[in-house]
Amino acid sequence: MRTIQDIKTRWNSSYLAWECLLKLHNAINILIATMSIESDTDTKKDLKRLKEIMLDDDEWKLLKQLTKILQPFYDATKLLGGEKYATASFMYYVVATLQIKVIPKEVEVIDLTNDNDDAFDDVEFEDGNDNDVIIMNESANKKRKIKIKDPLNCEGKEEEVKRNLYHLLCHYWKNSAKEGMISALLDSRVKGLNFISGIKKEEIITFLHNEYQFVKESEEFAASTTPNNNDLDLLESNNSLLIDMFTESQSTENKINDYLLLPQFSLKTDPYK
Secondary structure, eight states: OOOOOOOTTSTTHHHHHHHHHHHTHHHHHHHHHHHHTOOSHHHHHHHHHHHHHSOOHHHHHHHHHHHHHHHHHHHHHHHHTOSSSOOGGGHHHHHHHHHHHHOOSSOOOOOOOSSOOOSSOEEEEOOSOTTOEEEEEEETTEEEEEETTSOOOOTTHHHHHHHHHHHHHHHHTSSOOHHHHHHHHTSTTTTTOTTSOHHHHHHHHHHHHHHHHHHHHSHHHHHHHSOOHHHHHHHHTTOHHHHHHHHHHHGGGGHHHHHHHSOOOOTTSOTTO
16 A cells, blocks of 8 residues: 655645555554554564554544544545536535534634644654654644653544534635625525525625626627617517517526526536537
8 A cells, every 4th residue: 555645735645645644544453453563673673663653543543533533525526626527516505514524512613814724733743852752843843742652642632633623614705706606606506505594695686687687788788788779670570580589589588597597406417418
């Protein structure tokens, strides 16, 4: 299995690295058992070091909890990173779904104006040191050392990570762009806008009506849809094709309402087919 490094600038690297480690959990236990029956000095030395840095039961449990929290973010990245379908209409739906999944038991106000906007500490590993320490960068001028041999206090860590992720989502997606919400409204799979409040939904619908009305009443649009005298003469000649064309242009006023009354499609449905 290929080793996956946890890199701050690489999306989902924490999730992928931890998921890989969980898959190797049983293999690591087998390795420890195999090394325990060996008698050579080097193997015993490696076994001693491996046992010292091995995660305890609480840490393995926490790792499973964190990967469960981060999996929706991984899925969201894949969904919004698609190249063969439109993704703009899914943005706010996805963000709202992620907020629901990580909403903490207690929401408290925290300061997100500093540069430390990561839900996890920035960790650098130092190998070959007899003290086996991790250097954690808390700020540009301050460092804190932790012995890797000491087990992590896992109490409350799951809730702490969820709380940090929730606040970061709320901070960076506090104000939704109307264009993004319009794209969601015009996507028949999420047109119900069930991820926002009723008041906000009515604001978006009103905005769409106003934009549509502005375009409809513009000089260019009016000129392209209003029949001139010659058109009227043709209409009076009972040309059925022209009658259908102009009748359709007059009915566009209610097209938005007609669209909103249509049932919402399943998320798995391709609206273009």
